[in-house]
Amino acid sequence: MSGAAFVLRTMARRGLLNPGAPQRVVRQLSALHTWGFGLAGELRQATARDPGRVALIDEQGSLTYAELLDRSSRLAAALPVQPRDRVGLLCRNSAEMVVALIGIATRGADPVLINTGLSGPQLADVVRDQSLAVLIHDDEFPAPPGVRAFPTASGALAAAAGVTEPPVRPGRTIVLTSGTTGAPKGAQRPTPGGFRPLCSIIDRIPLHAGVRMHIAGPLFHTWAYAGLQMALALRATLVLRRRFDPAQTLETVARHDCSALIAVPVMLQQIMEQPYRPVPLRVVAVSGSALPGGLAGRFMDRYGDILYNLYGSTEASWASIATPADMRAAPGTAGRPPYGTKVVALGEDGRPAPTGTTGRLFVGNEMLFEGYTNGAAQERRDGLLAIGDVGHLDRAGRVFVDGRQDDMIVSGGENVFPAEVENLLADLPQVLEVAVVGVADDKYGQRLAAYVVLREGAALTTDDVRDHVRRHRARFSVPRDVVFLPELPRNATGKVLKRSLPQP
Incomplete structure (x- = not known):
């Protein structure tokens, strides 16, 4: 199937080609032609088609697409930056973060999405390494020295009139790698050149135009950021909460009638620990680990x-x-x-x-x-x-x-992948979560160490763990060490910080 035929078929299946008022459709296509397929262009096409639709709901209230466009345009006009400048965003999921993110892109500057779990020294490294001109941050995160900072709640970034013309050069979003140790690297994300990237995803994940979508993952994470991009392209209603809580997530999904949830796998683990309740979800899409x-x-x-x-x-x-x-x-x-x-x-x-x-x-x-x-x-x-x-x-x-690739160990001449043993142990009914890593061993060169978190009230011994692996895998996969922990160290996106695990 040709690329054009694939795009048209997928857009039709997902409701993006449904008829609309002719003048609005013309304005919608004109916005994409003028502004492109980045955040600023996708917001403008959605506003041209459905200005009164609720675009975003957070704990402070809601914004229509017209209101979201107005606020982001005003912030863009007030930003003391030039195109190509880098602007850091250190925020939790909220309307303020989305307004700032789109405003930065509207100005042609490059948003740098900063992990809220970074330490003070790591944050200072990001300011230096990314040459940030400005930092926009929530009040709970103190601004580091060496950068001009604006709290999201200060109202300092407001203008009487908003930006109405596209920048000479679209902004490039920079996503930081996990940064579990040392300073995270900045990865420059490309701006989509058309509908095909969106259609590649929604062809497999059935998200439809106008969907109500709760993004539970942090927006500084690649997958949650992709969820925001898809939400604007689909003229969706986006529902956000500042912090993830499994019980509150189920409540939020039910209260706002969300049919889609964007999350990371550890969030599903925590949701599964909650009592079952019916929810209107038709799509739960996860990524990140x-x-x-x-x-x-x-x-x-x-x-x-x-x-x-x-x-x-x-x-x-x-x-x-x-x-x-x-x-x-x-x-x-x-x-x-x-x-x-x-x-x-x-x-x-x-x-x-x-x-x-x-x-x-x-x-x-x-x-x-x-x-x-x-x-x-x-x-x-x-x-x-x-x-x-x-x-x-x-x-x-x-x-x-x-x-x-860098997790594989060689134990007694045999290649061993820790993930295979992790998955085996995760299936034990007593195990809530588990991490397996390679450790140095005098006899075999390397062996495995398993870090196990038990469910409340469950009992499991070191020999139980080893025997289970021995029954299902080769002898060189059996962990030399088994360490029981109350919880695994994780970063803000839910990835296990394996270098922070205690030495066995």
């Missing part, structure tokens, strides 16, 4: 086959999408590459690995990042980007991630 153990099946058994898992990275955007049917047919799969995306597993000789054989995963699509802001390079081969994982493809073209 692997779905541990049998979480996908357990979640769908409770809430229905509504779970979609996008596998990708800050640098590659997406590699594959697993639908409910994929995860039912092949538990543990990361799904299939969507339209316009290629995934290959390359062996040590640089050639595609045979079906079912583990190799380094490389990805190609039109939304690969434009590079790191510090000039560092990511390996590419024949236009495909190394994603940092190793995995394999099955005969149906489904992708399986076997682990991080």
